[in-house]
Amino acid sequence: MSYKVAIRSFKTLSYLGSYKKIRDRPIRYYCAAVLGAGYVAYKEFKRNKAEMKELIYLKNYMAEPITPLHQLQKNQDDMKTQMELLIMRIQAEFCRALEKEEDEAWEDEKTADDYDFDNDIFLPSPEAKFKVDRWTRKEGGGGITCVLQDGRVFEKAGVNISVVSGRLPPPAVQQMKSRGKNFESKELPFFAAGVSAVIHPRNPMVPTIHFNYRYFEVKDKNEVHWWFGGGTDLTPYYLNEEDAVHFHLTLKHACDTHDPSYYDRFKKWCDDYFTITHRGERRGVGGIFFDDVDSPDQDSAFSFVTSCAEAVIPSYIPLVKKHKDDAYGYHERQWQLLRRGRYVEFNLIYDRGTKFGLHTPEARYESILMSLPLNAKWEYMHEPLPNSAEEKLMKVLKEPRDWLNIEKPKSTAA
Incomplete structure (x- = not known):
């Protein structure tokens, strides 16, 4: 567990009760609480990361999203x-x-310069x-x-x-x-x-x-x-x-x-x-x-x-x-x-x-x-x-x- 995740885990302990209550309990309960809170924080981080993965693509869509x-x-x-x-x-x-x-598919096709015709004839590029x-x-x-x-x-x-x-x-x-x-x-x-x-x-x-x-x-x-x-x-x-x-x-x-x-x-x-x-x-x-x-x-x-x-x-x-x-x-x-x-x-x-x-x-x-x-x-x-x-x-x-x-x-x- 990284330092940042560990710090975030302590902040999440409020879901399990106050720190004072946990402090007086056996060390295994304390460790379990820290690990549990860390797991919750990690899952939340992964979920938010997945959401951002979609949001950052907004500018690259084929058109404006249907929902505002x-x-x-x-x-x-x-x-x-x-x-x-x-x-x-x-x-x-x-x-x-x-x-x-x-x-x-068109990169190897002939261009206008490859054809023999009058210069005033325009050949569009498909x-x-x-x-x-x-x-x-x-x-x-x-x-x-x-x-x-x-x-x-x-x-x-x-x-x-x-x-x-x-x-x-x-x-x-x-x-x-x-x-x-x-x-x-x-x-x-x-x-x-x-x-x-x-x-x-x-x-x-x-x-x-x-x-x-x-x-x-x-x-x-x-x-x-x-x-x-x-x-x-x-x-x-x-x-x-x-x-x-x-x-x-x-x-x-x-x-x-x-x-x-x-x-x-x-x-x-x-x-x-x-x-x-x-x-x-x-x-x-x-x-x-x-x-x-x-x-x-x-x-x-x-x-x-x-x-x-x-x-x-x-x-x-x-x-x-x-x-x-x-x-x-x-x-x-x-x-x-x-x-x-x-x-x-x-x-x-x-x-x-x-x-x-x-x-x-x-x-x-x-x-x-x-x-x-x-x-x-x-x-x-x-x-x-x-x-x-x-x-x-x-x-x-x-x-x-x-x-x-x-x-x-x-x-x-x-």
Whole structure:
């Protein structure tokens, strides 16, 4: 224990009684009090440090926070504040990481001096940046939608945050009840904050990624119910096993920091959730997915979600760098468009987030449907050729794989 922490510990002893009372007790009680107070002081220091970690990023966000800054500073202990600051930071960091890939993609391109044309002809320098759209809703809150389109690396990339409040209508309440949430009121005051991103790359050798992390509060009579949800999953067009292992291993490290059982449990949840039931196939090679997480306590659950959100960039950007300049042709492009059609089918038919968003009063449809690709394709009764790279992917989509070889072998009968 450092000198400053020890001094702070003595000041904290007031929570345990006066110094005089402790002084007359056996030395073990005194030591226990000092250590206990020091632990409380240390935890308070760590918590305040975590709060400041979010606050110092205010100037770097994609737009002004939805909640007024003075309210965020006043209510730093509130989980609603902490979640809003987290998703603002994650949005900005991810957007800038994607823009950096676009900027680097043009560094080796020809400039105006490399072309043979008249000097009076102007050749613009292409740039792909996120369009930032900050919006509000009358009922409460709003969001920040960031979309990049027609880039050299990313055909369409959307990174959204929303911080909304109001009263849930009966359809939204019914959807929650179908997941086991037992509420007595028909309309419920609620607060929801989350970040959601879907990235559709131009090169078919670069996979699509989706992630979403959210926090929800509902007030039913005089009781406040809260929970976290989210996940990150990968949708390749061509299977690269090394990429899948890297992706899953990064997510496992994020999970293991908090609970060694998380990855295995949430990996299976992801495989089961992102299933296109009517086709009998998964949307991609999985990742992690969870919902209704409200244990062991609020701070621990928030810390877990933070680790998962911070794992997105190291899980995905290396794959972009690795494959963004890979060669491909017309055949690969057509397969990419067909797989994007499957992505659309899942999002419009099965995705709970899309359904919930459309049921929310004053729903902002442009932001909700941001996840849809710029281009997609459907063909009647399409089947990949036997022993092709496309068929190799389909086998994994129909039978999820244990990418990290951690599943326990099934016992066989003697």
